[in-house]
Amino acid sequence: MADINRNLVVNVLRTCPVMSRADLSRATGLSGPTVSSIVADLTSRGLVQDLGQGLSSGGRPPFLVRLNDKANYVIGLKLMGHAISLVVTDLSATVMYAQVTPLVGPAAAMPDQKARPPVPRDPGSIIDAVCAAIDTAVSSSGVDVGRLIGVGVGINGTVDATTGTCRLSPTFNWKNVPLARPISDRLGHPVILENDANTLAAAEQWFGRGAGVDTFIAVAVGAGIGSGVVVNGQLYRGTDGAAGEFGHVQLSDTGPLCSCGRVGCVEAWASDRAILRDIHAAIDEGRETSLGRVGNTGELTIAQVAAAAEHGDELSRQVLSQAGHYLGRGIATLMTVINPRLVIISGEGVEAGHWRFDPMMRAIESSVFPDINAEIIFAPEPLDDTRWARGAACVVLGEIFNTPTQPSLVDARLG
Ligand SMILES: [Zn+2]
Secondary structure, eight states: OOOHHHHHHEEEEEOOEEEHHHHHHHHHHHHHHHHHHHHHHHHHSSSSEEEEEOOOSSSSEEEEEOOOOOEEEEEEEEOSSSSSEEEEEEETTEEEEEEEEEEOGGGGOOHHHHHHHHOOOOOOHHHHHHHHHHHHHHHHHOGGGGGGEEEEEEEEEEETTTTEEEEEEETEEEEEEEEHHHHHHHHHEEEEEEEEEHHHHHHHHSTTTTTOSSSEEEEESSSSSEEEEETTEOOOOOTTSSSGGGGGGOOOSSSSSSSOOOBBBBHHSSSSHHHHHHHHHHHHHHHHOOGGGGSGGOOOOOOHHHHHHHHHHHHHHHHHHHHHHHHHHHHHHHHHHHOSEEEEEESSGGGGTTTHHHHHHHHHHHHHHHOOOOEEEESSOOHHHHHHHHHHHHHHHHHHHSSSSSSSSSSOOOO
């Protein structure tokens, strides 16, 4: 109970720059003496700063305190096929330091997260690279290693965050590879492994458009399609860590082959990959298109397809429209199941613009359960790797600031 009360106080302080002890008591529902005792304990450990008496508004002057968000640090990293993007943040998820470390070896030639290497990458060498990147970050950033309370690792694929096992990784061609424990054993710090779409949702929750929204979905549209789901303020992972994988909802019994090995999935109809595949196929069949004059069609990009559509290219308009329609069908399914307040759409696929997303919006409107009214917004800025890494740090922060009514994935204490 003491831990629950303490985390309750820390969590309330996190949301407010400065608070009086009386307000803290009201916000947590804890008695004045209990709050004072917890604040004294947190202050003695440097976690809370006592600001003394504030100005009175009539009665006794308030005793003001604030969270010392520089008291501890977390590390977040995005593990990609070709590089490791890493950030060190404070307890407010403010980035103190960032670095990108190239991954040497065969993965260097596989920048595409969805491209599957012909043989599984050696987990030992990847774990070595992650630990080396963290060591470099700790020494280069100058943070006190004793104040580092956890590391979050985001990876594309299916992840069992409870055991820290990567259940399936297309990027590294892995099945059931334990990652969190070996890294944690080497570093001596808690490590959380998380699906990258979930780190994106954590980023939106902590410093993005999902801040203060109890239930929302962060959709990532790019070479693949996935989402992170936050329900009642908590990341929802599902039993096997595969919650939010709506890119693999099958919309048809027949249709294009998906990266999961089945046919007719949302991703197989609607991803950037699907768009480029359909454009290439049409060009091969001799369809008239201005994209034929782009030159090497092997280097065709979504931005080029969007620009061609804008300039009247019928093929580009048709393919973007079809992809948008199926994306909308998939998102409508997800919305009907989750009933979110907000859906945030981001990823490099956003640059396809209205020729893709107007049909998506129409498909959502026509196929979502009519009682559901979620706001749908687009994140126009590109998703850089630092944002994903910062999201992985937020996953750790989310565990730390959870009121521990259920076991935390981070066996660590602040201070
Ligand atoms: Zn699939």
